[in-house]
Amino acid sequence: MEENGEEKLIAAVRHIAKTLGRTETMAEDILQVFSAFDGRFSLDKLSSDRPLPRRRSPADSPAAGTAVAGGGGTTAGGREADDPRPPLERTIRTLDRQISRFVASDRLIWSDAADAAAFLEAVDDLLATMRDLESPSGTGDKSLFDRTDDLLQRCMLRLEEEFRAILDRPDGFAAAGGISTPPSEDSDSDGADEGEDHVPVAAPVNDYNLVIDALPPGSIADLHAIARRMVDAGFGRECAEAYGVSRRGFVDESIARLGLRPRAADEVQATPWADLEDEIARWVKAAKMAFLILVPSERRLCDRVFASLPPFADLAFAAACRPAAAGLLCFADAIAAGPREPERLFRLVDMYEALHDLLPELDHLLSEQYSATLRAEVAAAHRALGAAIRGIFIELENLIRRDPAKAAVPVGGLHPITRYVMNYLRAACAFRRTLEEVMEEDATGVTIPPDPHHPSSSSLSLQVAWIMDVLQSNLEAKSKVYPEPPLSFIFLMNNGRYMTQKARDSELGALLGEDWIRRQMAMVRRWGNDYQRTTWTKVVAVLRMDGIGGAAASSSAAAGKAMRERLRMFNTYVEDIWKVQVGWLVVDEQLRTELRLAIGALVLPVYRNFVARLRQAGEVGRQIDRHLKYSVEDVETRINELFEGGRRW
Known part of the structure; x- marks a missing residue:
């Protein structure tokens, strides 16, 4: 009887649990209450063969x-x-x-x-x-x-x-x-998204001063509760690695949305530079997105999920972020290891500046045991880009040296190598602050002490001055290719003047200094004097009256003959010079004007004096006057037609 009574009591308890328990969990809770109330209601008895809510x-x-x-x-x-x-x-x-x-x-x-x-x-x-x-x-x-x-x-x-x-x-x-209950089987949802691997992706942004909350607070609390138990059980590393695997997709896809995909170094280096320039522009944005938004956001999330569970927060953070960051840095390393072609400088500077600006932000963010490796990799990529930039300047020197001396400009004008180097350096000096920093460091990132012989000069200014010396030496070698010495000096004047103009009133001039500009201007004047000496000295010499006075005393016929001969020589010289040098080119209009004025100041007074003395010579003068081919004004006109580069009046 007692046994039947206990069975009925147990059946009644199970019936109450079944009736009131809307879910299995609620039914279990009700049974637990009865079990706690009376020791006769053990869970084994209550659970035995009982039907569960359906x-x-x-x-x-x-x-x-x-x-x-x-x-x-x-x-x-x-x-x-x-x-x-x-x-x-x-x-x-x-x-x-x-x-x-x-x-x-x-x-x-x-x-x-x-x-x-x-x-x-x-x-x-x-x-x-x-x-x-x-x-x-x-x-x-x-x-x-x-x-x-x-x-x-x-x-x-x-x-x-x-x-x-x-x-x-x-x-x-x-x-x-x-926490919520997923849709039931009889839900109205069509289930179109069920089974899909949906990865939330961060949208591209322009403002980097923000943090992404990728998970709701409730989920973070649940994750922390699980992480704490796994760490307590000695499974903290497994938990951190599971976190990293799951969150890695979010970071990877966020960067992929910026138009980048992981690529091997050899594939990057085999890509045409024009295509890489566009990719580098995207890389700079992606690097800022990754290290200013995604990485801090992931650090914040890891610190909340693994709160008070070091070092697993840092391990999880590194596992989530390092693969994507390593892909970005691999691209930077591949670019830095590529050819040292001068045209690559400006994009390398963009990448160097991006990492340079990021490093201070990462000092605290990536300072723990596992993430410190990533900080070291960022610094290594930064140093590699700096070394590549220094290598480009060395390659620029070699490029100038390799430019053949036989490639002189036919009319003595501006040489392409001069135009290229000066415009290149002028553009490069727009990044003067960055380049000075790069030049002050060696391959390990250690700052190089200043040159004791030039304590006031930066490494960049010394490097640029050296390139200018290399360029000047190359131009002087090219000038010797011209068979006519005067044309050599025209060539040097053109290129020297261009170098001075490009340096003045620019960051390049500030880098080279006023002393360099003054020396350059002095060289241009010296080449101008050398041109006049090799061209017009002989013209002036035939107009001198030395010796004609003695001939006139002995015979007016002899004096007339001497003056006619000198006039004929002068006419020939002027005609020959004009025929050749009207095709030579002085590029700078101001230099062309200055050179014509200098020639006129040398020749015209002497010729004017010669003509005046002819007219004062009486019968001899009247005879010679018939042989006067050019007036002073005609000679001046011929001089003013010089250096037009082939233009004929």
């Missing part, structure tokens, strides 16, 4: 048991006093039954807040039980320890699975506390 399939709903006091030998609901086994064994058996239901479930535990809380409590009890087993007062029973360890392994695998699910589908749980 709102979900059995596979979808793990029965969440209540917390089990670790090492106490009793369940929270009932004292299984009639169980003859030791307390720890009874506790482990109960935990095994409760946890197994969760671990075997096909439904995500964190889709229900009560299930999640119950599972975490069971894990806490399991960890407490393991500590009891490992304590000096523990039983020392290896079979119990192995059984508990196996159960812990299963818990950790399931926690890692849940951890990944929350990370990969942060918006999939919308209930209070960051």
Whole structure:
């Protein structure tokens, strides 16, 4: 009778749980209450063959048991006093039954807040039980320890699975506390997005002063709860690596949206430079996006998920961010290792400046054990770009030296190498601050002390001055190719004047200094004097009256003949010079005017004096006057027609 009464009582309890328990978890909670109220209602008796609520399939709903006091030998609901086994064994058996239901479930535990809380409590009890087993007062029973360890392994695998699910589908749980129930089978949703691997992606931005909150607070709290249990169980590295694998997709896809994809170094170096220039522009934006927004945001998220769990926050952060960052830095290294062609300078400077601006921001962000390696890699890429920039200036010197001397300009004008180098240096000096910093460092990033012979000169100014010397030497070698010495000096004047003009009133001139500009202007004047000496000195010499006076005293006929001969020679010289040098070119209009005025000042007064003396010579003068081919004005006109580069009047 008593046995039938107990069976009826148990049946009544199960009926109450079934009727009031709208979900499996609620039914379990009701049974736990009865179990705690009366020791006769053990969970084994209440659970035996009882039907479960059918709102979900059995596979979808793990029965969440209540917390089990670790090492106490009793369940929270009932004292299984009639169980003859030791307390720890009874506790482990109960935990095994409760946890197994969760671990075997096909439904995500964190889709229900009560299930999640119950599972975490069971894990806490399991960890407490393991500590009891490992304590000096523990039983020392290896079979119990192995059984508990196996159960812990299963818990950790399931926690890692849940951890990944929350990370990969942060918006999939919308209930209070960051947890919600997924749509049921009879939901109106068409399921179009089910099964898709949706990765949230950061949109491109222009303002880098912001932080991305990629996960809602509820999800972060759930992740922290899981991470804390995994770390306590000795699975912190596995948890951090799982975090990194899941978050890596977000970072990778965010950078990919900026138009970059990971590429091997040899593929980058085989790409035409015109295509790489566009990619570098995208790279600069991506680097800022990555290191000013994504990386700080991921650091902030890791610090919240793994709060008070060092060093796993840094390990998870490095696992999430380093692959994408390494791809960006690999591209920078490939560019830095490419040819040292001068036209690459400006894009390399863009990349160098981008990393230079980022490094101070990363000093604190990437200062811990695992992320410090990434900081070192950024610094290494920065140094590699600096070395490439220094190498480009060396290559520019070699380019000038290799330009053949036979490539002189036919009419003595401006040589292409002069135009290229001066415009190149002028453009490069727009980045003077950056280039000075690059030149002051060696390949290890250490600042080079100033030259003791030039303490006031920067490494950049010395480098540029040296390039100018190399260019000047190359131009002087080219000038010797001309068979006519006067044309050599015209060539040097043209190129020297151009170098001076490009340097004056610009950052290049400030870098070279006033002394260099004064020396350059003095050289141009010297070449002008050399031109006049080799061209017009002989013209002036034939107009001198030396010796004609003595001839006139002995014979007027002899004096007339001498003057006619000199006039004929003068006419010939002027005609020959005009025919040739009207095709020579003085590029700068002001220099052309200055040179014509200097020639006129040398020739015209002497010729005017010669003509005047002819007219004063009486009969001899009247005879010679008939041979006067050019007036002073005609000679002046011929001089003013010179250096037009082939133009004929």
